[in-house]
Amino acid sequence: MITTFYARREHPPSAELARRTAAALASWGHRVLCVERSGLPGFLTDPSTPVITARDNGVEVIHGEPERIDLETLYTDRRLGDALEAWRDGHARQYDAVLIDCPHGTSDTAAVCLAQLPDTVVALLGDGSTDAELADILRRADAARDRMSYGLPQLTFVPILPPGATSPALTALADNWLSREVSPAAALTALAFDARQHQPRLLAALLARELDASRLLVQNPRLLVAGARKAELRRERALRARIRDLLTNLTHSAQDWDAVRVLLGTLETGLRLGDWDTLERALTTSTVTHTRHTGPIPAEVAARTVTLLDHL
Template structure:
């Protein structure tokens, strides 16, 4: 996933937050690339061959000297838009996370970092600008993205608020990734306090899971962090596949449906809590028959099975 870190005004903590998040992810075994703010002009001039200048704490970094670039010429004469899409596709496979330190303000370079390059924007508030100003810039970036001809998905926004504050304006921008089962204010409050730490582990864990963990963020943040290491994510992926295969077989095999209901309850609880140890034990202990049958699956079992499949 490609993530831009942005603040409306000059806000060094947004760059620091990007660097610290990258260090946490690399420490968990993920391959991470950081694009520094000073390197963006040179990078946009030739995104096909970016130079990985150095590694820092296991993070690969593109850096350079600040310079001016004619983006209109690059887009019209050198097809920069197509080159960036090729870069995005390539780096989605080469790295577990790409973090971009976006220039502040509303420059053309900032617009590209907000509208075309990322999947997610971490928007740092509390720099003296109003939340309305920041929200307006983010909405315009999303609208500009919609007008592009590359079929890009909707941006996701992760507002980082000052600890102890709320912002209905910015919270509303996060409604496409925060689960309806948790309070948006609680999710952003947890991130606000975490982001100011030396190691922003909750933010890193949330990003590496592509924001699909807001319930854990609020209900069990320790488990969210524990499961964000690369080895644990691989294990989780394998377990999800085993559960998916099991649920598919249940709909085609004669079963002890009372036992199946108990199993479904275990799976529902384990998935809700992210308790992969319990799920692993449940899968190891169960036995599923494979006798074909013509009798319909009980309606309650069918409904719960479909719900579980939708969450995998």
């Protein structure tokens, strides 16, 4: 996943948050590329062969000397847009996470870093700008992305507010990754305090799981961080696939429906708590069998199965 870190003004320092997040991800075994602000001109001039200029505690870094570039010429004469998409399909796949330190303000370079490059934008609200200003910039970036011809998915936004602050405008932009059961205020409060820590572990863990962990962010942040190691994520994804296969088969097979109800209860609890040990035991010891049925599936079993599949 490619994530841009952006702040409208100099404070809070988005570059420092990007570096600390990269360090946390690398410490958990993820391969991380960090494109620093000073390295953007060189990277955008030729994204086909990005030059790694440093390696810092497992993080590969692109930085350079500040310089001015003509993005209009790069897009029209050197087809920068196509080159960035080729980089996304090729080089970006070499990394588990790519973090981009976006310039402040509304420059052309900032527009590229917000609209075309990322999957996710971590947007910091700080001194000297209002939440309405920041929300407007993010909405315009999303609209510009929609006008591009590359079929890019919708941007996701992770607002980082000052501790104790609220912003309906920015909270609304986070709706597309927050679970329905999660209070947006509680999720953004957790991230606000986490971002001020020496190592923003919750934000890093959330990005490691491609934002698919808002319930854990609020209900069990320790488990969210504990499960962010690369090996744990591989195990979780394999278990989710096994659960998905089992639930899909339920719609085609007759069962001991009492056994199915017990299993569904275990799966519901395990998924809600992120208890992968319990889920693995449940799958291993399950007595549910698959045989072709002649009657309908009980309505409550069908409803619970659909709900579980939605959460996977």
